[in-house]
Amino acid sequence: MPTVSELARVTTRDGAVWRACVCCGLLAPLAPDVDRCDGCATPTGQASRGGMATVRLITSLLRDIPPAGATVLERAEWFDRKADVFDRITSEDVALSEEAARLAEGARAEADRLRREAAA
Numbered sequence: 001m002p003t004v005s006e007l008a009r010v011t012t013r014d015g016a017v018w019r020a021c022v023c024c025g026l027l028a029p030l031a032p033d034v035d036r037c038d039g040c041a042t043p044t045g046q047a048s049r050g051g052m053a054t055v056r057l058i059t060s061l062l063r064d065i066p067p068a069g070a071t072v073l074e075r076a077e078w079f080d081r082k083a084d085v086f087d088r089i090t091s092e093d094v095a096l097s098e099e100a101a102r103l104a105e106g107a108r109a110e111a112d113r114l115r116r117e118a119a120a
Contacts, residue, residue: 016029017029017032019035021036021040022036023040023053024039024040024053053092054089054093054096057085057089061081061085064078064081066078072117076111076115076118077111079110079111079114080107082107083108086101086103086107087100087104
């Protein structure tokens with residue numbers, strides 16, 4: 001009796017192995033020298049849905065929000081990280097680049113304001 005993985009192998013291209021796409025994380029039959037699924041490999045595929053890389057960056061940033069008792073400088077450092085994340089999104093995600101650039105600029109302004117507050 002064939003296993004599920006053996007049946008799946010029959011439906012894939014020669015040499016392809018079911019692996020997680022590095023962009024979206026979905027399982028796909030990928031050739032040995034390929035690391036992105038067909039949807040992520042095409043520029044329109046990435047731009048139209050933003051990509052899981054963007055989601056992971058923002059999720060990681062949200063996990064690191066400073067707690068209520070954080071110092072002003074800790075909060076400023078977080079806003080610096082936020083600006084870095086949105087700068088990266090600006091360069092990697094065409095569909096979100098304009099909004100990401102505005103958010104990065106706002107995060108930098110807030111980090112600067114917090115540093116001035118700490119210095120006063």
